[in-house]
Amino acid sequence: MLNQKIAHNFNIFLKSFPVQPRELKDKLFIISEEDGGLSDEHITSLRRYVPTVDDVEMYKSHKGPVSELHIVDQYMMEMCNIPFLSTQLDLLLTLRELPVGMSDLQPLINQKIRMCTQLKSCRSFVSVLEHLLAIGNYLNENAGKEKAKGIRLSSLTKLSQLRGRDRGFTLLHAVVEQIILHEPSLAAFTQELAEFETIPGGVFHLPFNQN
Numbered sequence: 117m118l119n120q121k122i123a124h125n126f127n128i129f130l131k132s133f134p135v136q137p138r139e140l141k142d143k144l145f146i147i148s149e150e151d152g153g154l155s156d157e158h159i160t161s162l163r164r165y166v167p168t169v170d171d172v173e174m175y176k177s178h179k180g181p182v183s184e185l186h187i188v189d190q191y192m193m194e195m196c197n198i199p200f201l202s203t204q205l206d207l208l209l210t211l212r213e214l215p216v217g218m219s220d221l222q223p224l225i226n227q228k229i230r231m232c233t234q235l236k237s238c239r240s241f242v243s244v245l246e247h248l249l250a251i252g253n254y255l256n257e258n259a260g261k262e263k264a265k266g267i268r269l270s271s272l273t274k275l276s277q278l279r280g281r282d283r284g285f286t287l288l289h290a291v292v293e294q295i296i297l298h299e300p301s302l303a304a305f306t307q308e309l310a311e312f313e314t315i316p317g318g319v320f321h322l323p324f325n326q327n
Contacts, residue, residue: 117185127187130188137194140195141198156212162195163202167195227311235309243299243302247294247295247298250294275287
């Protein structure tokens with residue numbers, strides 16, 4: 117009943133697939149291969165043969181005994197009767213890959229936690245933000261806007277994008293100048309954030325070494 121080329125390839129796969137059609141649905145509820153579930157290779161191969169909408173319509177219109185069909189059609193008939201088959205197969209692979217992915221990400225996650233902890237406890241960084249807030253409110257006042265009560269950390273990346281009449285002079289330069297003028301000890305605040313230095317192109321590569 118199936119397209120000849122697809123049926124031929126599927127039949128080759130089924131010769132090494134140790135699961136009977138009636139067993140397939142239950143196999144999809146077993147996450148681990150060690151517990152009797154499908155192998156990653158079998159799941160990946162089955163995804164290639166998930167019935168299309170037309171396949172489902174064709175097989176569900178079949179009236180004869182399923183047992184008389186070719187083994188390929190028996191499998192397709194079974195697959196047509198499994199709700200959300202494609203999603204189930206994708207979910208199985210995701211659950212298999214998740215522990216490995218989390219293991220690979222764990223060092224980076226731990227580093228991010230250390231970075232956040234270090235940043236949270238850095239009083240100098242808070243003082244730098246206070247200088248930035250003061251300059252921002254000064255600009256707001258001249259522009260007729262209300263004073264801001266705080267700063268979003270996500271807005272820090274825009275400091276180097278706000279330029280003055282001299283296109284080479286940005287708001288970041290202005291903040292640095294004010295800090296060096298009024299509280300020069302803050303110019304070395306990045307030294308308290310050693311964890312950030314371990315990241316290529318780290319966040320705090322600011323021009324605090326200006327004269």
